[in-house]
Amino acid sequence: MLRRLMTGFVGEVLPIVLLLTLVAIVVARLPKVDLGHSPAFLRRRFVNWFPVGLTYAFLYMGRYNLNTCIGPVFDKKQFAIVYGWGTLVYGVSFVLNGPLTDRLGGKKTILLSAVGALGANVAMGFVVKSALAGGTSVPEGARAGILPMLSFLYAVNMYFQSFGAVSIVKVNAAWFHLRERGTFGGIFGILISLGLYFAYDWSPIVLRQLSAPWVFFAPAVILGIFAVLDLVFVRDTPGEAGHTDFDLGDASSGDDGPRLPLGKVVKMMLTNPAIMIIAAIEFCSGYLRNAILQFYKPFAKETGRVATDVAKKLATSPEQVLALPTDFVHDHWGMLNCMAGIAGGVLAGMISDRVFGSRRGPVAAVLYVVMVIGAALMFLALPSRAVGWLVVVMTLAIIGVHGMLSGTASMDFGGKRNVGVVVGVIDGFVYLGSSLGAFVLGHVLPKDARATDATNWWTWPAAMLPAAVLGFLLATRVWNARPKAKAFAAH
Numbered sequence: 001m002l003r004r005l006m007t008g009f010v011g012e013v014l015p016i017v018l019l020l021t022l023v024a025i026v027v028a029r030l031p032k033v034d035l036g037h038s039p040a041f042l043r044r045r046f047v048n049w050f051p052v053g054l055t056y057a058f059l060y061m062g063r064y065n066l067n068t069c070i071g072p073v074f075d076k077k078q079f080a081i082v083y084g085w086g087t088l089v090y091g092v093s094f095v096l097n098g099p100l101t102d103r104l105g106g107k108k109t110i111l112l113s114a115v116g117a118l119g120a121n122v123a124m125g126f127v128v129k130s131a132l133a134g135g136t137s138v139p140e141g142a143r144a145g146i147l148p149m150l151s152f153l154y155a156v157n158m159y160f161q162s163f164g165a166v167s168i169v170k171v172n173a174a175w176f177h178l179r180e181r182g183t184f185g186g187i188f189g190i191l192i193s194l195g196l197y198f199a200y201d202w203s204p205i206v207l208r209q210l211s212a213p214w215v216f217f218a219p220a221v222i223l224g225i226f227a228v229l230d231l232v233f234v235r236d237t238p239g240e241a242g243h244t245d246f247d248l249g250d251a252s253s254g255d256d257g258p259r260l261p262l263g264k265v266v267k268m269m270l271t272n273p274a275i276m277i278i279a280a281i282e283f284c285s286g287y288l289r290n291a292i293l294q295f296y297k298p299f300a301k302e303t304g305r306v307a308t309d310v311a312k313k314l315a316t317s318p319e320q321v322l323a324l325p326t327d328f329v330h331d332h333w334g335m336l337n338c339m340a341g342i343a344g345g346v347l348a349g350m351i352s353d354r355v356f357g358s359r360r361g362p363v364a365a366v367l368y369v370v371m372v373i374g375a376a377l378m379f380l381a382l383p384s385r386a387v388g389w390l391v392v393v394m395t396l397a398i399i400g401v402h403g404m405l406s407g408t409a410s411m412d413f414g415g416k417r418n419v420g421v422v423v424g425v426i427d428g429f430v431y432l433g434s435s436l437g438a439f440v441l442g443h444v445l446p447k448d449a450r451a452t453d454a455t456n457w458w459t460w461p462a463a464m465l466p467a468a469v470l471g472f473l474l475a476t477r478v479w480n481a482r483p484k485a486k487a488f489a490a491h
């Protein structure tokens with residue numbers, strides 16, 4: 001069994017490693033943006049963002065692990081309820097967590113995020129363990145009883161998770177010049193993609209080899225390890241790491257005055273059309289990302305493209321196992337979305353910095369065109385295997401948008417001093433969109449016997465297409481948007 005597990009693990013990881021190696025080679029051979037950074041600074045910057053970046057990726061594993069429990073713990077409608085409440089809490093948490101991150105610094109809040117998510121996942125694991133009552137799945141009669149507790153604990157988890165994106169962007173805002181941030185947007189996309197891989201491919205392996213509670217315990221253990229690494233290695237600014245702080249060329253450039261009161265910062269942000277349009281675009285991104293990532297695997301299972309868990313258990317011979325239906329995209333969902341997200345994030349970052357002069361709006365608009373075309377093609381592709389590959393391409397586009405706007409534009413328009421507030425609002429809108437998507441899709445997708453016919457899933461792309469069109473139209477509104485130095489200055 002261990003041998004099969006290791007062989008499967010290598011088969012999953014190797015394509016990702018090869019893609020990351022290719023990305024590294026391509027980026028290394030591109031003409032450099034010469035900002036005078038010393039080799040020592042670049043090495044220290046890597047040591048700074050790498051552990052906090054992987055912490056962010058494993059936060060995803062402790063967030064999207066919930067999807068793995070569709071079947072053994074709850075059905076897809078019950079999942080939508082738990083996930084919907086959690087993403088709603090995440091979405092509104094920016095009101096508190098963005099300003100807190102600006103005040104406390106990214107290092108303290110990434111630690112708070114990791115430890116808080118660790119605790120919530122451990123608690124969810126014990127709730128599921130108790131409900132299993134020694135079996136491998138929660139009995140039907142007990143499922144409704146644990147929903148309120150799981151909804152509450154997942155909401156707590158998502159509150160602490162909401163510090164993650166704000167923290168990583170806050171830390172890196174002080175280390176990356178505006179002209180380098182397209183590249184960081186690519187890095188941000190890679191981290192999101194790795195997180196999706198950990199959640200969607202590692203969590204099912206944990207479920208198969210161990211049990212449902214370990215779907216929650218495993219990311220908790222990993223987050224504990226990375227919390228220690230963050231404590232040791234991460235610093236909020238180059239100055240704290242023994243290097244020289246430098247002008248970042250963003251909205252805080254030239255702002256050496258006293259910190260403005262929070263109310264004034266929020267007012268300036270809410271009256272900045274570019275920031276609010278970007279937040280609206282990211283609302284659409286969250287809605288669409290949730291619609292793709294959370295519902296393809298239930299679609300494949302319910303339409304008979306993969307064998308049910310019951311059929312797998314009843315198979316008693318190698319011949320019967322080979323005769324079971326399989327779907328490559330379903331079976332490698334995390335790996336394929338990881339690779340698509342890496343490609344989308346890196347491509348978007350390079351195009352932004354090297355084609356559009358570090359403007360983020362044009363890249364978002366181009367990628368939203370891909371989303372519009374993809375959602376339209378889904379109506380035709382639903383009965384065929386092509387639909388799986390189509391949604392993988394759509395993942396490439398939507399993660400590229402998310403990396404550009406939440407990971408990069410938030411730094412540009414917020415500046416080093418106020419990036420927590422700005423990225424908090426933008427990322428909050430992402431999860432408000434995710435919450436709406438969870439509740440909408442939980443109600444409009446086909447149920448019971450109707451769900452076995454792929455043509456009845458037409459409501460899936462129908463729910464996505466309006467958001468894709470709206471996102472494109474909004475992205476054209478910030479085509480030429482650039483941050484203005486001293487945008488939040490006190491004078």
